[in-house]
Amino acid sequence: MKRLLVLVLLLGTCGFASPGGLADLKPLPPVMVCAEVTGLRLPGVTLTSATVAGATCEVRGTIAPADTIVVRLPLGGWTQRYVQTGCGGLCGTATINYGQAAGCPVVEDGSVASATTDMGHQGQNDGSWAAGNPQAQIDFAYRGVHETAVTAKRIITAFYGRAPRYSYFTGCSDGGREALMEAQRFPDDFDGIAAGAPATNMAVQNTFHHAWNVLANRDSSGRAILLAAKLPLIHNAVLAACGPVLDDPRQCHFDPFSLVCANPATCLTAAEATVVRKLHDGATDARGRRLEVPVGHEWGSELEWTLFVPATPTAPVASESFALSYLRYLADPNHARPDYQLSDLEFTVASFWRTVLPSSAYMAAMDPDLSAFRRSGGKLLLWHGWNDQHIAPRSTLAYFSELRDPARYARLYMFPGVAHCGGGQPFDVLTPVMAWVETGRTPGSINGVRAMSPAAARGDYHWVGEGLYSHGYQTWPRAVGDKLVTGPGYPGGHAR
Template structure:
């Protein structure tokens, strides 16, 4: 694959004038299509034949400041899958984009992120849709219903695609020319479920930080993080103040491994961090050093979930360099703060994985970290997990898949995504895989966004160009995201406050506040398709993408 990437990069640079890092263009010149029906008519269409279940919907025209007016169709597919479709009232360019839902979903909002430079999304000429996946709110009691489990696992996203396409055909008199799906976190899992189980639904799929190993992720992984960061007194061991010395130690050990000291680790797999270097020489000093108990907790976090005999229970642990992103996930701000990973694990273990549910609810401290428990989760794995490497159905119809992940992800280890990429190559042959799959790994990037590395990039533009003109993305030029509060981006997964204008989104508790972060300078970097990485040329600003080139 590397030879193919380097040839593509050479051609790209030549096209751009020799040395630039121009982003892909290449979208097909599709003629705008006008509606052939009134928006109100869509409320009266019987979608039951398309979705395979009783479906009801409402329709209304919506005009928002600075946006192209659209027909909003909101509906429910039996028993309780809510969906929303937004169809441009004029200038539709024959494209459809469905977006995924993070966490355990339960809310309905359309989130077309990573869309910079993608005109169909930014100018409102694309049909958009999403779903709440069959339940509302954060109470996991819905897991008691086998149908709701299936709707969340796979059916909700699929039938929403069927409903949206039927509405498109009725409204415009024709099918979409190109259909896309983009999601991150559980939305990334949903993306892979579509490619694996419903390959006919979408032409291009972007799967970010996919929770593809859902059962392991939400039991052993988050359960382990909560368990090892909880002391005998029931209080958290590592606190927010402890992350600075730990992160400093990681950078000191590994920042220069790529030949450039720039505050981020290009490939943490080459990194070996010994938390013991942070041990206090005398009294504990918050923010400067760690106690022996804190050092041990950090060691176990880097190690990842294991049995008492030392056998790994997850594909890969969190990576060095991600430490500041642990705050708010399994490292609370203070000793009285919640360990969110414990909540994630307890909800999933006790309500979603077993039939029947455990008679005595598990906690991270009582959950058995054993191979026998892995075996007991196998029925749930067959339902939820998106780990099937056979993508022949999707590839056979010309589908294109972009995998992407942040190296600093505190929720889902990027090792999961790398392992899946490798398994697809083993199952289908590397040349076949490389004809329709690309993977991008972003140094310093957190979960879906944020972190101290560049994390915003033209994902959808690259995906659409690949599908529509065959221009495979060889590089994504990324830049640092602007902070959303107190200098730190909000996590893209887990509890959150509903954004303004979110459709039907329940009022959820706010994620515990992150600590103020130092203001980082703007930075852009090229992130090359795996396995190529960006190397500094030796001249120019280290915060400018043009100062870097691709190397093995």
Template sequence: MPGLFKTGCATRGWLLAVRTWLLQQTVGGRSFAALMGAALIAMLGMPINASAATTGLANLPAVMPAMNCAAVMSMDLSGVTDGTVTITSATVLPAGTVVGQNTLPAAVCDVKGTIGPGASLFELQLPTQGWTQRYLQAGCGGLCGNLSVNAPMASTCVPVTNGQIAMAATDMGHEGGNDGSWALNPQTKIDFAYRAEHATAQVSKAIINKFYARPAKYSYFDGCSDGGREALMEAQRFPDDFDGIAAGAPANDLIVQNTFHHAWPAVINLDPKTGKYVLLASKLPLIHAAVLQACDSIDGVTDGVIDNPQVCHFNPQSMLCAKGQAASTCLSQAEVNVVREIHDGATDANGVHLEQPVSREWGGELAWSLFVPATDAGPSGSINFVLPFLQYLDYFNGSNPSATLSNLKFTIEGFLKTVPVSSYLAATDPDLSPFARRGGKLILWHGLEDQHITPRGTIEYYEQMKYYMGSDKVDQFTRLYLFPGVAHCGGGNGPNTFDIVTSVMAWAETGTKPGKIVASIVDTNGQTTRTRPVFPYPAVAHYTGSGSTDDAANFVASTPSSDPHVDLHWIGEWLYSPGYESWCQTHGSDLICKGGNNWSSYRKVPTHWNNN
């Protein structure tokens, strides 16, 4: 019998079905759960929890609610956070209900409400058929503006897949408004910057405490992209909120990313004489094939994925058209220049890097269609990310709704004029000592084919953590994983299905240190066609030389004697240092911010910021 309880969700399906059926039955008009009590429900949950324990999770008994769902409406939540909390609905949703991108695996009490003084919305889902005392808060991507209780990096995380975890999310202070116009409200700016996630954690944990008559034993945060920034903001500013944090592809250097980083591939792709785009999306497959031919086999396996693009030294000049060669099979000199500059990243006229050197890693060229248009009339998709910042978000106060890409100057002076707002919007402080002291665990991860955010930024943050805190201390609570062939927050050409959340939970709950994480390629029929291990940075997977290269079992970790050389020398490297944070309040229609004392001391541009 014990052999039946394996970690895989499919092998547990029959048990979940029996358990759910029992919980739905009635005897003499009373529910089976009410008759048998929470103890039996917990007992029914034990085999599932025991299977979870094989992955390093604590074996926590399931707990039944101490009140009905409707009673949440009358909860007194005064003093829980720094604003007024209003519960607007509390409704039981049965198993199978589709909520956003999720199908609920078990019934929940779905709670929605607002948190003042702004208009932050939150949603909290409370399991009604057995809760294993865990809380997971899901981050929000882009400029947010929506509620999404979704944890994409928990594909096989048992408490998530069996519906035994309380989960919540916030809209970050506004609904819609992808143009950034919501930033005209100073309180909404604060909510988006750092307050909304913190307030949601405070309110959700207070409701959990009352609903189950006990607090969550463990609390977690899972976010990618801006959700990754939110994750690091929590670790930096509110270290007591969560026991474990998964921060994927973090947009933690938010201002630089949404100005110089995203504007660059649009600006350098425009012919200044004709105003037309030079490199078009039709050439991307050709470029990608050339990159693979040059670098795919470096890792010892030719599989369409570059495992370590840091050692790929592809030269776009090799694709220059020879005399008489068909233009569809090669690149013009202008196209060669654009490809090189997209890869290398934003610079000023003298070659000073205005973002981390290597803006997009080799191997992800197919995803460049994000910003490389299909026709020479464009437009580049990058504009959609840049304009909200140039028009509304790149100001402590004020706006410029008519701003265009031409307002952004790729100069040192332009850089220093643009980045001050980082002091309250960015999450780049590498000193996580308070989070580490309370036992918090952090997993950073990034896809190496990311077309939105450079993996070098996440590497830089990790390296700065080690610089300021010491490598040994960082190793006690942080891991970094770089996933070959994975695009922004998923997708891409490589194994892109993996579970980060279980590793965070196991580390927080039982001290199980994260090792390899197995990533998979799953086809449209749900069949796994390839698995690969990903090891903590700087280790990379090395093929043993025997067995299928589509099987993770045939790879081992190869760790260099020292961290691989990654050039992180650029004008904004001081942003990744302690003391940058400012805290803000509203004063009428203005934002008043204090702190960020290191800003003035770093404004001076060192003489060694040059082309070398």
């Protein structure tokens, strides 16, 4: 059906392509008053308010049991598009955030309908919301985003008398994981998806990756070895060795021990150089077996390492809170461990599987088989900044490398100098997806960066968990009392 719509547009039956490559769709007015939306009867949904906010009707409600949603409906003319936005971190707030869509014409002119969700819980981004609350875990993993798509489309259809012609999803970080989860589990929800810096392997990302960021930099007394004041020194040395702009940091082979000397003001100690090497390389066990995708942090990203390199030896760092939130409340879905400390995590292969498997089966978005999404006509734009300090850029390269026949439906963009989710550098990843879906225009360069070919994306991504890039590992658990139980299918009754 989606391909048929694209063909019709190309033939001109439903309009011509606009200058931005988008279909020229007729704006539609509402067929009901904003305040009447709360009177809609939708299964499992309570609509609590519908108020005029500027040029939109803003609808708020709850999808049972606890998914808060926000839907915005243009009052001045809806161009038949729906855009759902993702949520970062462990979420807990329902705020529509278009992220890297600066300049997208139909976002800028307010003619798209949009929605988002808090993914089944409110506040407390420390993970404690998951304790004894299996439904909140399921909603956060995949259900909340999907049910929001279903509900928002029903509201849109009632409000305008017509279902969306095209539906899109855009998100970064956990929003990127949500985006891929949609393509993998619910391939018919969206025609086009922009997935930025996706936390595909959250169960690894928020355990071994972030814990390594902290523990690799601690001495025997628990004090930080490398401090933030040394990061500019390291960064300048990397640029001197590999060039001022690292278009592909994989080609940079910097040796941090080249900075070791006796002058602490201008050099590193051997202990500091060891930490730099460990932070770059990523988590391993004592035998050097990789417990995450090789290279945790790319050369050239050193100025962003303040996320986990403190200013003083005893100052807290964000990576520790990320890891503890997951290890205490999400890694083992049925057994909260509020007293868990990073020192309890063993960097061994056996510990890897004990820690990662219980939640990976429903939390990770690592299935490379997007054939159902491709058959439905879906288009996927993956993107990542090389300077990402939160999520390893090569985790996205590794996932892209595992996709089956990606040239037909997927594109990957790796942005030099860009930190996590853009780091304040605006560019538009949404319009290229829309143009690809609506008029068949294959995405070109974005912000001066061209799409990376599947061949160029390949590399040495061997690590302990690489088998998780497989089809069929994902389960569909259900909540039974205060326990998460693996079930045979999606509890909402939708096909797998």
